[in-house]
Amino acid sequence: KQRVLSGIQPTSDSFHLGNYLGALQYWVTMQDEYDALYFIPDMHAITVSQDPKALRARTKSAAAQLLALGIDPAKSTLFVQSQVPEHAELAWVLSCITGFGEAGRMTQFKDKSVKQGADNATVGLFTYPVLMAADILLYRPHQVPVGEDQRQHLELTRNLAQRFNTRYKKTFVVPEPHIVKGTAKIFDLQDPTSKMSKSAASDAGLINLLDDPKITAKRVRSAVTDTEREIRYDPENKAGVSNLLVILSSLRETPIVDLEANFEGKGYGDLKAEVADALVEFVTPVQKRVQDYLSDQAELDRVLAAGAERAREIAGNTLAQVYDRVGFLAR
Numbered sequence: 139k140q141r142v143l144s145g146i147q148p149t150s151d152s153f154h155l156g157n158y159l160g161a162l163q164y165w166v167t168m169q170d171e172y173d174a175l176y177f178i179p180d181m182h183a184i185t186v187s188q189d190p191k192a193l194r195a196r197t198k199s200a201a202a203q204l205l206a207l208g209i210d211p212a213k214s215t216l217f218v219q220s221q222v223p224e225h226a227e228l229a230w231v232l233s234c235i236t237g238f239g240e241a242g243r244m245t246q247f248k249d250k251s252v253k254q255g256a257d258n259a260t261v262g263l264f265t266y267p268v269l270m271a272a273d274i275l276l277y278r279p280h281q282v283p284v285g286e287d288q289r290q291h292l293e294l295t296r297n298l299a300q301r302f303n304t305r306y307k308k309t310f311v312v313p314e315p316h317i318v319k320g321t322a323k324i325f326d327l328q329d330p331t332s333k334m335s336k337s338a339a340s341d342a343g344l345i346n347l348l349d350d351p352k353i354t355a356k357r358v359r360s361a362v363t364d365t366e367r368e369i370r371y372d373p374e375n376k377a378g379v380s381n382l383l384v385i386l387s388s389l390r391e392t393p394i395v396d397l398e399a400n401f402e403g404k405g406y407g408d409l410k411a412e413v414a415d416a417l418v419e420f421v422t423p424v425q426k427r428v429q430d431y432l433s434d435q436a437e438l439d440r441v442l443a444a445g446a447e448r449a450r451e452i453a454g455n456t457l458a459q460v461y462d463r464v465g466f467l468a469r
């Protein structure tokens with residue numbers, strides 16, 4: 139079996155629709171065909187300041203959300219990054235083969251450090267993509283399902299894998315990003331040229347999976363569209379409508395052309411009503427399951443402990459090879 143690995147940060151109370159459509163839905167389908175490892179990068183989360191209590195709660199909530207969305211611990215290894223110390227250890231080694239300029243070209247760092255003010259950006263935020271490369275390379279996955287915004291980090295990961303393999307000895311699998319074109323970038327409902335993100339200036343265009351469904355329906359009804367009337371997929375000229383079509387197509391598993399045909403002669407209000415219905419239908423049972431998983435903390439801890447144990451087996455093995463090849467004494 140080929141291996142798949144991916145991660146999602148525990149940086150807010152809820153995952154959003156972009157996370158789900160861009161990445162998490164594929165995590166769920168891929169666990170059937172691949173040896174799947176999925177994790178919650180809490181060490182990435184502290185690259186920006188976090189309240190400790192909130193971080194712990196969000197890490198648990200993230201695990202509960204992944205289970206509620208269909209990650210099955212019988213099929214997938216689900217774990218928390220900080221419980222597998224090899225991530226930080228490999229990150230150090232990789233940081234020593236990463237160029238300063240190479241790291242400096244990461245656009246996400248540039249964006250985030252501008253937002254924070256350059257003086258407030260931490261070294262951790264700067265080296266974040268190296269830790270991400272370590273997350274991936276430790277497990278030698280073939281596929282890494284992510285959204286478009288992670289492409290550059292995957293490219294760095296591939297470069298570091300190749301560099302290590304040539305400088306020392308073939309050690310790492312060079313992973314492929316698994317980025318699905320149609321859903322790789324879900325847009326903000328109020329500003330459909332920007333990606334949906336928890337750090338947008340306003341929450342009005344954000345669909346959180348755990349929000350009250352009434353709020354979700356309201357946000358969809360207020361989504362920005364355009365001054366035409368035609369329901370047509372045309373991301374260049376009709377960004378808002380196209381985004382709604384992508385969302386509906388994905389949730390209803392219906393091709394966009396079929397939706398266009400169904401909506402012929404209908405208005406934007408009809409499209410929004412359908413999107414709102416589809417979302418409410420989707421999130422309602424998910425929210426119920428999240429509550430169930432969170433109500434049994436002992437079971438949640440057991441799942442994560444078992445996940446960390448399996449992850450450490452694989453990660454420890456890779457790290458031992460890396461340390462040996464680099465020239466460290468055996469421990």
Ligand code: TYM
Nearest residue numbers: 144145146147156157160161179284285322323324333334
């Ligand atoms: P994170 O936590 O920001 O996002 C989790 C996943 O959701 C995708 N995503 C989107 N996809 C489509 N449209 C959007 N608007 C949208 N917003 C977010 C992201 O691309 C991602 O796949 N650095 C990673 C976490 C990470 C990781 C890793 C991922 C750490 N180590 C190793 C893979 C492998 C991140 O911050 O994702």
